[in-house]
Amino acid sequence: MQFEFTAFPRGTEGRGASRRLRRTGRAPGIVYGGTETPPQPIELDHNALIHALNKEAFHSSILTMKLGEAAQRVLLRDVQMHPFKHEVLHIDFQRVDENRKIRMKVPLHFINAELAPAATTTDAIISHVLTELDVACLPRDLPGFVEVDLSQLAVGQSIHVSDLKLPAGVTAVTRPGASPVVATAIVPRIVVEVEEVAAPTAEATAAEAAAAEGAKPGEKTGEKSGDKAAEKAGDKTPSKKDDKK
Helix, strand or coil: CCEEEEEEECCCCCHHHHHHHHHCCEEEEEEECCCCCCCEEEEEEHHHHHHHHCCHHHHHCCEEEEECCEEEEEEEEEEEECCCCCCEEEEEEEECCCCCCEEEEEEEEEECHHHCHHHHCCCCEEEECCCEEEEEECHHHCCCCEEEECCCCCCCCEEEHHHCCCCCCCEECCCCCCCCEEEEEECCCCCCCCCCCCCCCHHHHHHHHHHHCCCCCCCCHHHHHHHHHHHHHHCCCCCHHHHHC
């Protein structure tokens, strides 16, 4: 995809100059790279830049920058945003040498997820582990994106970087001998929470037994029945006959 934008030469530099520039609706930036051309400060229309940044191709394609009377082929290399405002603080572009390989991150587009056996036969979830891929190639071979076909993904299987079909002249940049996982299908584990019931204590058991027999908690049943018998025996007063004897 061809993406063109317009930039203007910037005559002043520094934080104060950049703040004044942003107040006028412009965004400061710089373009660098190349063996013969020095880095050049530039400025761009802020609103047009915000709209461009919302497009995927602006981040992963070779861009055509119109600067004055000339047009340059560049790559977006860095964007500094305000911490809480939707405002570009600074933007960096790198000139492209058509004869030298470049390294770039390109987005991954996942297709045919609805045809995957993991989705049609089970309740598996297809997880996108990676969303972009680091590639190396000549500028003319740079793809706008890389497709990831999920149609053969089954439960418990994964798609690795080595499984991807890359365009001619494009190689994935990974650690030596490594092939990171791009997507995987797993069945979510159902976690059942069992409420733990505390074992009854000795005091609680005694209280329940006492309540069942009509005794107060903490009072032994045997002691209560013995006390009642003693009280009944003590309530009997001696008769007159016993006094005469």
